[in-house]
Every structure is written in structure tokens, then in C-alpha cells.
Amino acid sequence: VSAVYDVGTGTYEVAPMRLAPFCSGQSHMADGTIMVAGGDADVGGYLQNGLRALRLWRPGGDAWEVPEAQLKEPHWYPTQLFLGDGRTLVVGGYRDGEAGVPSPSIEVVAADGQAVETLYNVPALTRLGGLNLYPVTLQLPWASADLPEGSFVVLVFAGVFGEIMYVPPGPAAIEHIADLPAWPTPSHVSAFSASGGHALLPLSPADGYAAELVMFGGAAGSGGAACICDAPANDKSYRLRVDEGTVVGGGMAWEVEQMPGPRVMVDAVTLPTGRVLLVNGAQSGSSNGGGPGGGGQARGHEGAAWLYDPQAAAGERFSVLASSPIKRYYHSTAMLLPTGDVLVAGSEQDDCYEACSQFNKGLHQFQAELYKPPYAAAPGRPRISALSAAAAPMGGAVTASYEGAADGAVLMTPGAVTHQLNMNMRSIRLEVAANAPGEMTVVLPPPGGRVAPPGWYMLFLLNGDLPSVRAEWVQLTN
Structure with a gap:
């Protein structure tokens, strides 16, 4: 259920992991170790219950290390956030997998990955109801002078509700700073598992590292459609300034912009140029439609890459680039490589059947692609x-x-x-x-x-x- 993939040669080596890591959190630690927390229940056979597991992959390693320490609660679909002091937050998710009991907690894993320091019950996560599957979680680049020394300011957002809070350096409770403003389009959500993409826009010393969040696309409920597969995806992007002055001064407000079209299950990848690349996804449907073994139901393959320029004027930020013929919906991924190219991979379902009473059929995409941004072949690259x-x-x-x-x-x-x-x-x-x-x-x-x-x-x-x-x-x- 895991492998080390060599992008240069297209080869891989299987790396077994028996504690079910499906739908776990993941992040890098200060020394480059990969931490994977939470996961799935015991699904029988080879895989064992991984809902409370911690797993570490050391740089240059060839096998997973499993610390004795475990999470204090089960976490299925948690988000991980690596803090500036080396600790790792494990945020939200569900306690018991498919049964759908939300976990309203944030757990704090020690900097060495060998102990769980604290568990916080966070009121914000209880307000999310069943929507705190992979909540968008960001460390903001500031801390007000009145906060305890060593605190970190964190944004957590899922569904239509979000909050900015601070995490103290010790075992004291996480404290509220501000709610995010009301979500402009409550019928369509971006901040939900496998729905919309997001990015913290590039931070720069030129403006004091002012922080701004951008969200892309997402899903609706039924949207009035008889079949969830036909519910149009979200066709909007959203920007929110979350710098210290704006947050503390009560000035947060969403800026809504039309995208080139509707898009759900869309990956956002920030490029070295500061622009954001959008790939993968569909024009209608939902990631939560109950496909085979879970998964999504969608149709209307959106294969074109879109490029978002945050420095351009509103209405002029999107451009449509090259297309891929490969359908990439649920469980597709995209990430930046050291070459500046973007690795695109995954997906496990095809378009919905016409009869929505049938789950959409499987279409496992085992091939990977390299997306070459416009600068890839340009002369003048240092x-x-x-x-x-x-x-x-x-x-x-x-x-x-x-x-x-x-x-x-x-x-x-x-x-x-x-x-x-x-x-x-x-x-x-x-x-x-x-x-x-x-x-x-x-x-x-x-x-x-x-x-x-x-x-x-x-x-x-x-x-x-x-x-x-x-x-x-x-x-x-x-």
C-alpha cells in the first residue's frame, strides 16, 4: 500500500505498511522524515487498524518505522500541519471511518514523532459537523504581541465554517482569535475532502509576508439535479486576506471570482513563479457521492490545466493551457518537482453510469504524467x-x-x-x-x-x- 517512486526512471519499490494508511494525514518533519498519522480501520486480511497509528519514513530509509506512541483518538481523513517549533498537529477527521462520527480534536505530536503531547477538544471542529474531513489547515506567518511567547496562529476551515486560533507552546488550551467571514456560496463548498483546491499565496518580505488564502472550485449538494453526477461543480474562486492587520482589525472579506468553468476534485499546485496551477477533476458531480468502496461520482472530464496569476487584476487571473486526455477524478494527485515540472497521478473511477442508481465503474489510473508549465522549455532559465x-x-x-x-x-x-x-x-x-x-x-x-x-x-x-x-x-x- 506504499511505494518509493523514482520520477526520473518511472520505477518503484514497494514499501509494505500493515497499519492501514488509507485516508491518513501526511507531512514532513524538520529532518525530512515523513510522518503519516491516522488512517483506516481494520479491513481484514493483511491490513490492521491504523486509525490511531503514527508511521515515520526516515530520509534514505527503506522501511516504515512505527513508534510505540499512538494518537489518543482515532483519526480518519485528518489534516496534518507541521508547526514552526517542530511539533505536528493532527486535525479533525472522523473517529470511526465510514460510520461518520467526527473527531473534534487537534492532537499535538512531539517534534521527534515519538509522543503525543496533548489532545485538544476544539469547539470549531464540533461546529463543522460531518464536514471536517481533511479540513484546510494553515500556519499563518504572524503572531500578535499579546499572544503567549512561542504561540503559532493557525487557520482551520472546512465546509462553510472556519476559524483562526492560536496554539500555545505548552499544554494550555487552543484559543480562539476570529471566525472567518461567512462563506459566500453556501450551496457550493471548496474546503472539503476531494472537492476544491486551495493555496496559501506566496509570502514575500516586500509586503511583510502578508498572508492570503485562495480557494478553487468544489462541489454542491444535489444542486437540484436528480442525479448527483449531474450537479454542476463550483465555478468560483475565493480569496481572503489573513494578515495580522486584517484579522485583528476585523477586515476579513471574501473576494469571489469566476473561473473558466466548473471544477470539482481539482488539485492546486503553487509554482516557483508564484502562479498556481490547477489540474485534474470533473465538471459535475461530487467526491462524496458513494462510488465503489466509497469514492466519488462525477462526469464531464476537465483535462485542461488552468493557470492562476494572483498578481493580475480580478477577471484576468485565469488562463487555459494544455489538456490531458486521462480522466483524473477521485484520489488523483499533483505535486511540484525540483525540475519545476508537476507530477500528476492517480484516480480510481470513470464517469458515472447514465443510471445514477449504479455506482460509477472503476477506472484505476496507474500511469503518471509530467505537466510541463509554460516556462519548461523557455530559454533563459538559470x-x-x-x-x-x-x-x-x-x-x-x-x-x-x-x-x-x-x-x-x-x-x-x-x-x-x-x-x-x-x-x-x-x-x-x-x-x-x-x-x-x-x-x-x-x-x-x-x-x-x-x-x-x-x-x-x-x-x-x-x-x-x-x-x-x-x-x-x-x-x-x-
Whole structure:
């Protein structure tokens, strides 16, 4: 049920995991270890109950490590959030899989992954009802001066309700800061498992790392259609400023924009240029329609890639790019690679049958694709030849030797994707301290871990809108 896939050769090695990891959370730790929390119940045979399991995959490892510590509650469809102090939050989900009893808790896993420090019962998650499957969960890059030292501000959003809260450094309770404003289109949701895509727009020192959330597409209920497969998907995008001044000052408001069309089960991938790529999905249906073994019911393959430019004027932000003939619906994924390409894979169902009383048939997509953004073949992309250090502290400097021309740099997180949710996806522009021909020195994000948590990042140099032909990995230490 897991494998190590080599994108360059297209080969893979199976890595067995008996604690059912289906519909688990996933994130990277500071040393590059992958943590997978929660999962599915005992489904019989080879797989054992993984609802409270923690699993660790060490860098360079060849097998899963299972700590003795377990989650204090079962979590099916939880979101994981890696905090700037090295702890990991396991947020929401259901307690008992298909029975659908929500878990209104946030558990805090220690920085070494060997203990669960605290369990919080969070009122916000109880208000989500049955909608807290893979809630959108973000660490915001600020903390007000009146918060306890070492606190982290977190946004949690699912269905039509969201909240901004802070997580203290110790065992004290998570505290409320503000509710998100009312969702503009309650008949269509984006923040729900395998429905819409989302991104925290790139953070930049030029504007004080002001944070802004964007949501894309999603699903309706029946939408008045006799068959859920025919319910039109959400055709809107939504932006919300969540910088400190806007949140504390009570100025949050959703900005709604028309997309090129309706889209559900859509993956959002932030590119090194700061634009957001949208791939996968369908024009109608739902991820929660009860397909074979669970899954979604949809039809109307949307194979075109869309590119969203957050710097463009409203109404001019979307462009339609190349299309893929491969249907990618439920359980499809997409993530950024160090080449700047996007790996697209997965999906397990075909279009709905005409008779909606039948579950849609299976169509397991075992092939992967590389999406080549417009910059892929463009001349003028710089090439990094060396870094002065493979690891550096927050607020420190790194010098990159390069070939060609370059005038900027950006850090990009590695992907951790499932159900159209890329956990911890983050893009941080870097201050350029010096740039002589062939050598650029950049200043890493500030100490404290709020702008950029510790860990391994892809460092791209930029020549205008052209990223380097390959990123170099750099470890940010706290």
C-alpha cells in the first residue's frame, strides 16, 4: 500500500505498511522524515487498524518505522500541519471511518514523532459537523504581541465554517482569535475532502509576508439535479486576506471570482513563479457521492490545466493551457518537482453510469504524467551549480553559484498530497542581499518558524518569471 517512486526512471519499490494508511494525514518533519498519522480501520486480511497509528519514513530509509506512541483518538481523513517549533498537529477527521462520527480534536505530536503531547477538544471542529474531513489547515506567518511567547496562529476551515486560533507552546488550551467571514456560496463548498483546491499565496518580505488564502472550485449538494453526477461543480474562486492587520482589525472579506468553468476534485499546485496551477477533476458531480468502496461520482472530464496569476487584476487571473486526455477524478494527485515540472497521478473511477442508481465503474489510473508549465522549455532559465551550504539557520544567508542570469529566489516546500489537499504547501520569496554575475546571496526567512517552519526546501533561482532548471535542496534550521 506504499511505494518509493523514482520520477526520473518511472520505477518503484514497494514499501509494505500493515497499519492501514488509507485516508491518513501526511507531512514532513524538520529532518525530512515523513510522518503519516491516522488512517483506516481494520479491513481484514493483511491490513490492521491504523486509525490511531503514527508511521515515520526516515530520509534514505527503506522501511516504515512505527513508534510505540499512538494518537489518543482515532483519526480518519485528518489534516496534518507541521508547526514552526517542530511539533505536528493532527486535525479533525472522523473517529470511526465510514460510520461518520467526527473527531473534534487537534492532537499535538512531539517534534521527534515519538509522543503525543496533548489532545485538544476544539469547539470549531464540533461546529463543522460531518464536514471536517481533511479540513484546510494553515500556519499563518504572524503572531500578535499579546499572544503567549512561542504561540503559532493557525487557520482551520472546512465546509462553510472556519476559524483562526492560536496554539500555545505548552499544554494550555487552543484559543480562539476570529471566525472567518461567512462563506459566500453556501450551496457550493471548496474546503472539503476531494472537492476544491486551495493555496496559501506566496509570502514575500516586500509586503511583510502578508498572508492570503485562495480557494478553487468544489462541489454542491444535489444542486437540484436528480442525479448527483449531474450537479454542476463550483465555478468560483475565493480569496481572503489573513494578515495580522486584517484579522485583528476585523477586515476579513471574501473576494469571489469566476473561473473558466466548473471544477470539482481539482488539485492546486503553487509554482516557483508564484502562479498556481490547477489540474485534474470533473465538471459535475461530487467526491462524496458513494462510488465503489466509497469514492466519488462525477462526469464531464476537465483535462485542461488552468493557470492562476494572483498578481493580475480580478477577471484576468485565469488562463487555459494544455489538456490531458486521462480522466483524473477521485484520489488523483499533483505535486511540484525540483525540475519545476508537476507530477500528476492517480484516480480510481470513470464517469458515472447514465443510471445514477449504479455506482460509477472503476477506472484505476496507474500511469503518471509530467505537466510541463509554460516556462519548461523557455530559454533563459538559470542553472544552479553550487550552494555555499546545504543547511543554514533562519535569518542566515546562503550563496548560490549559477550559470545564466538571475534576479530573485524562492523556497518551495515538498509535496504531501491526498484528496486534493496539499498539506503544508508554502512558497516564500527571499531577500537578495547580493547578486554579482554568477553568484547570488539570499537571506533566509526570519527566525521563529512562523514564516517558514524548519525543514528541507527546494531553492529555485528566478530570472524574471523563469525558475532555474532544477532546484537545490536546502535545510532551514531553527
